[in-house]
Amino acid sequence: MSYNLKMELSSDPRLLRVVRSAVEQLAQELGLDEAECRRVTLAVDEAITNIIRHAYQNQPGQPIEITCSRHGAEAGGDGPDRLEILLQDRGRAADSSEMHGRPLDEIRPGGLGLHLIREAMDEVEYQREGQTNQLRLVKYLRGKDSG
Amino acid sequence: MYPKERALQISTRQAGNAIVVDVVGDIDLYNSPEVRKTLLMALREKRAPRVVVNLSAVKYIDSSGVASLVEGLKISRDLGSRFILYGLSPAAREVLELSRLIKVFEVVDSEAQALA
Numbered sequence: 001m002s003y004n005l006k007m008e009l010s011s012d013p014r015l016l017r018v019v020r021s022a023v024e025q026l027a028q029e030l031g032l033d034e035a036e037c038r039r040v041t042l043a044v045d046e047a048i049t050n051i052i053r054h055a056y057q058n059q060p061g062q063p064i065e066i067t068c069s070r071h072g073a074e075a076g077g078d079g080p081d082r083l084e085i086l087l088q089d090r091g092r093a094a095d096s097s098e099m100h101g102r103p104l105d106e107i108r109p110g111g112l113g114l115h116l117i118r119e120a121m122d123e124v125e126y127q128r129e130g131q132t133n134q135l136r137l138v139k140y141l142r143g144k145d146s147g
Numbered sequence: 148m149y150p151k152e153r154a155l156q157i158s159t160r161q162a163g164n165a166i167v168v169d170v171v172g173d174i175d176l177y178n179s180p181e182v183r184k185t186l187l188m189a190l191r192e193k194r195a196p197r198v199v200v201n202l203s204a205v206k207y208i209d210s211s212g213v214a215s216l217v218e219g220l221k222i223s224r225d226l227g228s229r230f231i232l233y234g235l236s237p238a239a240r241e242v243l244e245l246s247r248l249i250k251v252f253e254v255v256d257s258e259a260q261a262l263a
Binding site for chain 2: 020039046049052
């Protein structure tokens, strides 16, 4: 069965809670267990947080688009059954040196978001397409009873 | 929709020479500055020798919340006070584990242990 969920929001941290709720429920619908639902939700939250803080430098009212879709044979396509989440914004391009996160042996606030995203998801891919940042997050739905 | 009770509430109380910070709700980019401000006040202004953070009603915390806790920990080390977390939900524990910070903090199960 195909699943598609598209959200357009402004760069307002108050909306994080709303997005987390939607993503968590979608992950549940796709049969991910409780811990995996939490991880997917965390990854999306951290990705939006990075967009607001770094791409838009905390400037409110800027557009963020989130598209969640199921891919793979179960959805009538190719490849493994998976949930793909594409986050797009029109802010500042990410510095490639920032895309590696920071060493975790250093105890200091900040810089954890990207590390958490990588830990939480199976694939993480960033690209700049024209004036748009695109972050693609993938979670495999291996053997899930996902209807 | 997330239940309204997951919006953040934060309060402090005195318990002997410790200050207990009770946090209720989700901690994220929107409200982590409030958590940071409360922790800094307990540590720097009130100069509590022990600050205990009750996370038993926190079902969600992201990296900005973790950063506030790390800042509290660093200040407590500078001031020679203790900074203790208790009541971690599975989600909060998982984020601290994924951040590889769980062992950096003093984490206990209950308030009684935190105040002992």
